[in-house]
Amino acid sequence: MVRKKVKLAFISNASRRKETYKKRKKGIIKKVRELTILCGIPACAIISDPFDSKTEVWPNLDGVKQVLERYQKSYMKDDKKNVNQETFLLQQITKAREQLRKLTQDNREKEQKIRMKNYMQNMPDDLTVSDLKELDKIIEKNMKELDEKIVALSLSD
Numbered sequence: 001m002v003r004k005k006v007k008l009a010f011i012s013n014a015s016r017r018k019e020t021y022k023k024r025k026k027g028i029i030k031k032v033r034e035l036t037i038l039c040g041i042p043a044c045a046i047i048s049d050p051f052d053s054k055t056e057v058w059p060n061l062d063g064v065k066q067v068l069e070r071y072q073k074s075y076m077k078d079d080k081k082n083v084n085q086e087t088f089l090l091q092q093i094t095k096a097r098e099q100l101r102k103l104t105q106d107n108r109e110k111e112q113k114i115r116m117k118n119y120m121q122n123m124p125d126d127l128t129v130s131d132l133k134e135l136d137k138i139i140e141k142n143m144k145e146l147d148e149k150i151v152a153l154s155l156s157d
Contacts, residue, residue, distance in 0.1 A: 021049075025056070029058050032058060033059075044057065044058060044063055044068070112138045116135055116138055116139065
């Protein structure tokens with residue numbers, strides 16, 4: 001049997017609203033019970049009754065306390081993973097800055113390698129001491145890389 005579409009609006013008739021509340025509450029408790037059985041997970045329901053001063057809990061008060069304690073313990077363990085939007089954005093900014101720093105350093109090294117190749121072809125006379133020191137660092141680094149490659153090739157033979 002097909003249900004008709006339910007209009008989601010405040011029910012002005014008090015007795016009809018109370019009857020609908022009881023039916024929906026029963027349905028929600030049924031769904032929580034089915035969820036615990038089908039998925040094998042601990043779950044609970046806490047329903048505040050607007051027509052009565054008591055609060056209904058499912059399955060029972062001890063079961064609800066166990067589920068809430070388990071949730072609070074797991075929340076404390078995963079505190080590093082739980083972040084708000086501000087913390088998330090700060091982490092992303094930090095990562096982006098670090099990535100920018102690495103890329104800038106890589107670009108600088110590539111520029112220096114290009115300079116080194118150009119200098120080897122025709123050595124300019126206007127080199128400063130800092131330029132020569134950087135050039136020396138790059139040459140030393142390249143020499144180390146070449147030595148490591150030679151050793152790796154000799155070990156593989």
